Amino acid sequence: MSARDEILAAIRTATLAAAPLPDVGRLEAVRYPDIRDRFARSVVEVGGRCIAVEGSLEEALATVPEYLAAKKVVSLVDGVSRANVDLLAVSDPHQLHDVDFCVLAAELGVAENGACWIVHHGGANRAAAFLTQHLAVVVPAASLVHNLHEAYERILIPSPGFAMWLSGPSKTADIEQALVIGAHGARSCTVLVTP
Amino acid sequence: MTGHAGRAAAFVGNGARLHWHDQAVWFVRNKRDVARGFIPEWEELRSLGSQIKAHTLSRLPEYLEQFERNAAAAGAKVHWARDAEEHNRIVHGLLRERRVTRLVKSKSMLTEECHLNEYLEAHGVEVVDTDLGERIVQFRREPPSHIVMPAIHLKKEEIGELFHERLGTPAGLSDPRELTEAARVHLREKFLEAQAGLTGVNFAIASTGGVVVCTNEGNADLGTSLPPLHIACMGVEKLVPSPRELAVFLRLLARSATGQPITTYTSHFHGPRPGAQMHIVIVDHGRSRILGRPEFRNALKCIRCAACLNTCPVYRRSGGHSYGVAVAGPIGSVLAPHVDAKKHAGLPFASSLCGSCSDVCPVRIDLHHQLFAWRGELARRGLLSWHKRLVSRVAAWVLARTWAYRIAGKLLRVFGPHVPNPWTRQRDLPPMPRQSFRAQWRKRVRAR
Amino acid sequence: MDVALFVPCYVDQLYPQVGLATAALLERYGATVHFPEAQTCCGQPMANSGFFDDARGLARKMIEVFAPYEHVVCPSGSCTSMVRNHYPDLLPDDPGLVALRGKTFELCEFLHDVLRVRPQGRFGHKVGLHQSCHALRELRLGSGSERLVAPFSKIRALFEGIEGLELSRLDRTDECCGFGGTFALAEEAVSCAMGRDRIADHERAGSEMITGADVSCLMHLEGLIRREGKKLRVLHVAELLEEATR
Numbered sequence: 026m027s028a029r030d031e032i033l034a035a036i037r038t039a040t041l042a043a044a045p046l047p048d049v050g051r052l053e054a055v056r057y058p059d060i061r062d063r064f065a066r067s068v069v070e071v072g073g074r075c076i077a078v079e080g081s082l083e084e085a086l087a088t089v090p091e092y093l094a095a096k097k098v099v100s101l102v103d104g105v106s107r108a109n110v111d112l113l114a115v116s117d118p119h120q121l122h123d124v125d126f127c128v129l130a131a132e133l134g135v136a137e138n139g140a141c142w143i144v145h146h147g148g149a150n151r152a153a154a155f156l157t158q159h160l161a162v163v164v165p166a167a168s169l170v171h172n173l174h175e176a177y178e179r180i181l182i183p184s185p186g187f188a189m190w191l192s193g194p195s196k197t198a199d200i201e202q203a204l205v206i207g208a209h210g211a212r213s214c215t216v217l218v219t220p
Numbered sequence: 221m222t223g224h225a226g227r228a229a230a231f232v233g234n235g236a237r238l239h240w241h242d243q244a245v246w247f248v249r250n251k252r253d254v255a256r257g258f259i260p261e262w263e264e265l266r267s268l269g270s271q272i273k274a275h276t277l278s279r280l281p282e283y284l285e286q287f288e289r290n291a292a293a294a295g296a297k298v299h300w301a302r303d304a305e306e307h308n309r310i311v312h313g314l315l316r317e318r319r320v321t322r323l324v325k326s327k328s329m330l331t332e333e334c335h336l337n338e339y340l341e342a343h344g345v346e347v348v349d350t351d352l353g354e355r356i357v358q359f360r361r362e363p364p365s366h367i368v369m370p371a372i373h374l375k376k377e378e379i380g381e382l383f384h385e386r387l388g389t390p391a392g393l394s395d396p397r398e399l400t401e402a403a404r405v406h407l408r409e410k411f412l413e414a415q416a417g418l419t420g421v422n423f424a425i426a427s428t429g430g431v432v433v434c435t436n437e438g439n440a441d442l443g444t445s446l447p448p449l450h451i452a453c454m455g456v457e458k459l460v461p462s463p464r465e466l467a468v469f470l471r472l473l474a475r476s477a478t479g480q481p482i483t484t485y486t487s488h489f490h491g492p493r494p495g496a497q498m499h500i501v502i503v504d505h506g507r508s509r510i511l512g513r514p515e516f517r518n519a520l521k522c523i524r525c526a527a528c529l530n531t532c533p534v535y536r537r538s539g540g541h542s543y544g545v546a547v548a549g550p551i552g553s554v555l556a557p558h559v560d561a562k563k564h565a566g567l568p569f570a571s572s573l574c575g576s577c578s579d580v581c582p583v584r585i586d587l588h589h590q591l592f593a594w595r596g597e598l599a600r601r602g603l604l605s606w607h608k609r610l611v612s613r614v615a616a617w618v619l620a621r622t623w624a625y626r627i628a629g630k631l632l633r634v635f636g637p638h639v640p641n642p643w644t645r646q647r648d649l650p651p652m653p654r655q656s657f658r659a660q661w662r663k664r665v666r667a668r
Numbered sequence: 669m670d671v672a673l674f675v676p677c678y679v680d681q682l683y684p685q686v687g688l689a690t691a692a693l694l695e696r697y698g699a700t701v702h703f704p705e706a707q708t709c710c711g712q713p714m715a716n717s718g719f720f721d722d723a724r725g726l727a728r729k730m731i732e733v734f735a736p737y738e739h740v741v742c743p744s745g746s747c748t749s750m751v752r753n754h755y756p757d758l759l760p761d762d763p764g765l766v767a768l769r770g771k772t773f774e775l776c777e778f779l780h781d782v783l784r785v786r787p788q789g790r791f792g793h794k795v796g797l798h799q800s801c802h803a804l805r806e807l808r809l810g811s812g813s814e815r816l817v818a819p820f821s822k823i824r825a826l827f828e829g830i831e832g833l834e835l836s837r838l839d840r841t842d843e844c845c846g847f848g849g850t851f852a853l854a855e856e857a858v859s860c861a862m863g864r865d866r867i868a869d870h871e872r873a874g875s876e877m878i879t880g881a882d883v884s885c886l887m888h889l890e891g892l893i894r895r896e897g898k899k900l901r902v903l904h905v906a907e908l909l910e911e912a913t914r
Contacts, residue, residue, distance in 0.1 A: 029288075029300040032456065032504045033281045039512035044274040049464050052268060055259055067481060118446055119412055137258075137471075138481030149494040152445035155438050173482075177467040183294060183428040183490035190470075190486035195438040198478070199353035199369060201376045202244055203396035208352060209404055209411075210438025210485070229857035238861060246840070253813065262816040531814065533844045537858050570855060572848025572862070573716075575805035579814035592754070595718035604718055612714045616722035619677070620729060625708040629681040642853050646860045647891025650682050657675050657684035661691070661703050 049174065056171040060136050061218065064169050067139030071193030072206045073214040075139075082163065082217065086128070089215050091159040095126035099153045101145050102130045102163050110153075118152035127157035127211075131191075133168040134216070135176050140192040141216065142180055151187055160211040162191060165219050223566035227542035228534075242536040244372060249530040251479025252580065258481070259471070269472050270584035272465045273457075273521035276426075277511060283426040283459045284502065290429025294491030296452075296498040304334035307453065307503045311336060311418070312343050314451055314499055320345065320415040326433070326440035327351040328420025329367055329524055330453050330503060332546035348410045350439035352403050359386050365540030367526040367547060368477045373539050407439070417443030421454035421500075422523070423469055427462040430490040431500060434473060434483040441485055448496045452489065456507050457520040469523055472582035476525040506558050515593045519554050521583040528577035528587055534570055543567060550577040554590040557598070565603045568594035629656055669783070671699040672737035674730075674751075674772065676744045676883065677709035683883050689910040690743040690775055696913060697785045699739075707733045712750045715758065716849040724758045731764040739782070740772040743906050745803025745881045746849075748774040753806050774807055775906055776881050780822040789913035792832030796875030797823060798866065798889070799842040800882035809881065813842050823881065823905060830912045836873035843869075847888035863892045870900065877901035879908050 026034070057063040065075040078085040082104045086092045092107065099121070100108035105128050115121060131141035141162045146154050154160070170176050182188070195210030206212065232238050256262045276283055288298045301307035307330075315323060323345050325331070337347045337358070349358045353370035357363065359382055364370030371379065380394035389402045419440045423432040431452045433440045444450040460466050474480040492498035511517050529535045529549030540548035545556045545564065553567035568591045577587040598604055618624045633652040643649065671694055675687045691701045710730055711723030730751065734740045742748045751772045759765050779785050803809045810821035827833055846852070846862025853859075867889060870878055880886055883904055890902040 027300070028302045028306060031302055032300055032502070032508060033284065035504065035508035036280050036284075036456065036511060039508060039517075041278040041511070041517075044271065044278040046275040046461060046465075047268055047271040049268060049272075049468060052261060052264060052468075054261055071480065071482075071484070122408070122412055140482050140486070149496075151493070152442070155441045155445055173467040173471050174464075177463045180463075182425070182463045182488065183290075183430050186489075186491055186493060188488045188490075189441075190482060192482045192484050192486075195484050196436050197352045197400060199351070199356065199371055200379055200396035200399055201374075202247060202369070202372070203376070205397050205400040207404070208400060208437035208439075209350065209407055209442055225855050225857075228855060232857040232861045242865070256816050260816070533846070533862050534855070534858050537861050569851065570858075572801070572844050572846055572851045572859070574801040574844035574848070576801075576814055576842075576844070579805060579812060592715075593757070595716070596720040596757070597718075599718035599720065608717060609719065612717055612719040612722045616711070616714055616719070616725060619709040619711070620725050622706050622708055625677070629677075632681060642856065643891070646856065646895060647863075647888065648894035650887060650890060653682065653684050655684065657680045657687035658703065658705060660684055660688060662705075665703075 052174065054172040054174045055137060057136050060169050060171060061166060063136040064134055064139065065218070067136060068193065068216045071139045072196055073139060073193040073216055075216045075218065078217050078219045082219065085217050086161065089161065091213055092126050092161065095159065097124050098126045099124050099157065100128040101147065102128045112147040112150045112153060115150050118150050121150065121153045121156050124153050124157045126159045126161070127153050128161045128163065129154060131162050131164040133170055133176060133179060134164040135170055135173055137172045138192055139216070140190040142176065142188065143191050144188045146187065148186060155210050158212055160194065160214045161217060162214065163217045163219060223544065224538065224542050224570040225566060227544070228538035228570070231539045231542055232537060238537055241373060241539060245530050245536045248478060252476055252527055252530065255475040255479040255481065259475070265468060265472055266582055266584050268468050269582055270521060272460065272468060273583050276459050276461060277457065277517065277520055280456065280459065280511070283461060284456060287424055287426040287429055287459060290427065291500055292429070294429045296429070296491050296500050299499060299501045301501055301503045301505070303505050307334045307501055307505065308336055308339040310501050311451055311453070312340060312345070314449070315340070315345055315416055318416065318449060320449065322346050322413055322415050323418060324348050324350050324410055324414040324443040325418045326420065326435060326443055327354055328418070328453055329547055330420060330455050331418070332363065333505065334503070348407070350407050350410065350443055352400065352437060355403060355407065356382065363541070363546060365548065366529055367524050373541065411442040411446055414443065414447045416447050416449040416451065418451045418453065419444060421452050421458050422473070423460050423466055424454055424458045425463060425466060426459050428490060430488050432466065433487045433489065434485070436484045438485055441487055444489070445493065450489070450492060450496065450498045451501065452498065453501045453503065455503050455505070473523055473525055476527040476580070476582040510558050516554065516558070516590055518585045519551065519590060521585055522551050523583060525582055527580040527582065531576045531580045533574065533576070534572065538570070543570070550587045550591065551585070554587060554594060557594055561598060561601060562603055565598050568598065669699045669739065670737065671701050671739045671741050672734055673701055673703045674707065674734065674740050674742035674747065675703070676742065676747045678887070679743060679883050682887070683904070686743055686883055686904040686906055689904065689906040690741070693779070693906055693910050694741065697779065697783050699783070702737065704733045704737070710747045710750045712747060713849060715750065715754060720758055727755050727758050731762070731768050734768055735764065738771060739778070740768070741775055741778045742772065743775045743904060744883060745774050745800045745807055745809065746884055748772055749802040749806040774803060774809070774881060776803070776823050776826060777807060777809055780825055786829050787826055787909050787913045788829040790831045791908060791912035794834045794836055794874055794876045795908070796836045796838060796870040796873060796878045798845060798878050798880035798885055800880050800885045801844050803881040804842055826909065833912070836870065836875040838869050838873050840869055845885045845889055847884050849884070852888060859888070860892060863888050867892060867898065867900065875900065877903060879903055879905050881905050
């Protein structure tokens with residue numbers, strides 16, 4: 026008998042009365058009177074910055090000091106003039122080790138936790154999103170939802186290969202619980218909410 | 221005194237460190253309380269989490285098969301391991317086939333249970349734990365003392381000394397930001413040099429074949445977006461039916477663990493990166509046996525948030541290492557005896573049965589009830605000391621007979637204060653009343 | 669209303685004043701109090717140590733002793749919880765047990781829920797309320813700090829009509845005192861560390877005295893207080909209410 030068969034057989038002998046699957050849809054999950062405001066505050070709570078884009082994306086990015094100082098910029102969003110790395114042309118993700126700034130597009134944002142759903146990340150070269158020193162995420166205001174239940178109703182899973190919730194910059198509190206922003210991933214995360 | 225009690229006594233003996241550790245971990249419990257306050261439906265969410273897990277466990281074979289089918293369809297290769305040894309062999313086999321000698325690992329309590337690191341190192345693989353807390357304890361060659369905050373037992377000065385020795389940071393440096401920066405630089409090198417990345421699995425989605433990994437540091441993502449091989453290790457109990465149910469757990473997990481609304485990265489892996497490989501190892505290692513025990517099976521609902529550790533007054537005052545197992549605290553104390561009841565017979569007694577753990581558990585595991593049930597199980601299996609058994613037997617004999625009880629009570633009140641007994645080592649006995657309640661009641665009744 | 673007193677063994681032998689205060693209170697609020705003399709112990713120490721077999725016989729004795737009575741009241745959260753929540757583990761399908769569980773109450777919940785009294789009186793002291801774990805989390809005498817539920821406390825409700833009584837504000841409102849039965853000896857170091865932390869919390873909060881629904885907790889705290897020569901008075905809720913409403 027293979028390990029698989031043995032394990033499944035062992036589990037089957039542990040006869041369990043069927044327990045029903047509860048209907049998650051019946052839950053009245055938290056909603057907010059001002060979803061944009063709540064989203065912005067959640068982003069700040071998780072250590073990020075939230076900017077409402079009024080003019081062009083480039084104009085909004087120009088207010089982000091890390092963007093202006095960046096030498097190597099990856100962007101998966103159009104209209105980022107300082108982008109100078111073509112992810113499609115990168116043959117080995119290790120080459121992205123010195124990316125300073127990376128701009129990603131989010132499919133939606135969640136007000137309860139400041140999380141952005143990222144499905145476009147460069148595929149084979151998604152390492153850019155993690156190696157980068159600083160991140161920016163562009164999220165359309167119309168795509169904001171109140172809570173994670175609403176989010177999962179909308180997003181398509183499985184997103185081929187890889188997708189993630191990104192909520193703020195990387196962080197750790199492993200040393201005496203002191204919160205340090207910028208652990209292994211991005212040191213900063215600026216969320217740009219477009220109209 | 222051996223086992224937990226002995227190690228706990230040593231921990232308590234260092235008064236300043238005791239209070240520091242207790243306060244540090246209590247602080248995390250408080251953060252959970254604050255986070256919970258933002259979710260009015262919190263208690264309903266806990267019930268949903270508990271019911272979803274109960275349902276999933278009741279149909280586990282179907283969900284496992286569904287998961288395997290869908291994961292394979294997404295391009296991952298699925299392996300099955302009956303126990304720790306088989307798991308270690310499979311993982312090593314995958315590495316050996318590809319001549320991997322440099323592995324980066326993100327947090328996986330399962331691999332701690334299986335002692336994977338030692339196995340791989342003995343077979344010539346350099347294993348780098350990339351979670352900052354895990355790397356710290358790895359440097360110190362000690363196990364983590366907490367599921368979520370592996371180095372919570374260490375002061376920043378101690379970590380500073382450690383990094384000075386291992387990473388060449390300046391002597392006396394103890395600022396957490398600067399120490400973290402040093403670790404960032406060091407681990408970046410490791411990520412870039414790694415030939416394979418191994419992760420745990422927080423949740424496995426049956427309906428899609430996806431694997432979800434939650435981190436704050438980004439180490440799981442760096443470890444899986446650079447090397448050409450991703451190995452994901454999971455216990456059979458990690459399944460959730462579909463993304464709809466996943467949402468419930470994602471809302472419960474980080475809030476229960478650290479008081480955050482969600483971890484920075486919640487990565488959904490469906491098959492490998494283009495041009496790379498992904499292998500999933502599904503592990504039993506005693507879980508099917510636990511499933512067969514109605515009074516203990518709820519422990520399989522655990523999502524490893526460590527809320528029970530943070531609230532446990534005993535954990536906070538004894539530290540993770542005093543439990544002698546990979547996963548400490550209340551959940552550790554109900555899981556460990558399944559693996560080795562004799563060795564871990566003391567753990568269900570390392571508790572005052574206060575019940576706080578059961579009330580913070582995001583999936584409503586009846587932890588304190590299981591601790592009580594384990595005590596009965598251990599007694600039934602004859603694993604408790606003969607003198608404890610004798611004391612209990614004698615006491616039961618006396619208490620079954622009202623006349624004998626009355627005599628014993630009188631003897632206690634008369635001679636108690638004069639007989640050395642363990643209670644009086646640190647506590648006074650109450651002043652002994654001349655008459656018991658029943659004697660005084662009798663007098664009262666007669667007087668009427 | 670007829671009430672049978674279930675007096676924990678250690679109250680009977682070591683804290684008879686708590687049993688007497690309990691009886692006095694119940695009588696003050698109109699109950700006729702009986703004390704079935706055959707009772708001894710609910711078996712908690714044996715069960716707590718894992719020896720369910722030894723506890724089983726005592727559970728049967730309890731069922732028998734209290735069978736003739738309609739209400740059983742006990743000045744102990746842990747003993748009451750033993751009967752209501754743990755006896756089913758010992759005697760799974762016992763019909764006598766079903767009856768006993770349905771009629772056994774801890775004192776505060778009996779006063780609050782059954783007799784529905786709101787004591788009026790005077791007790792001009794700053795008192796620290798120790799929330800005993802079994803009473804709080806197993807009998808749900810209060811909401812507890814862990815759960816997100818509408819706050820309530822039956823003991824606080826019973827104190828509302830007592831003039832002059834000020835409840836101190838603790839840093840940790842319901843952390844365990846560390847008694848835990850056999851835990852107090854088996855894990856003495858942690859047990860005493862926990863007890864000392866509770867006492868320190870009360871001292872910081874300015875409690876003149878500590879009260880609670882379980883003599884076991886109070887015995888442990890008092891033992892530490894006396895050993896360290898501190899001046900905190902320790903008394904059971906029954907004693908407090910009885911004194912306050914005389």
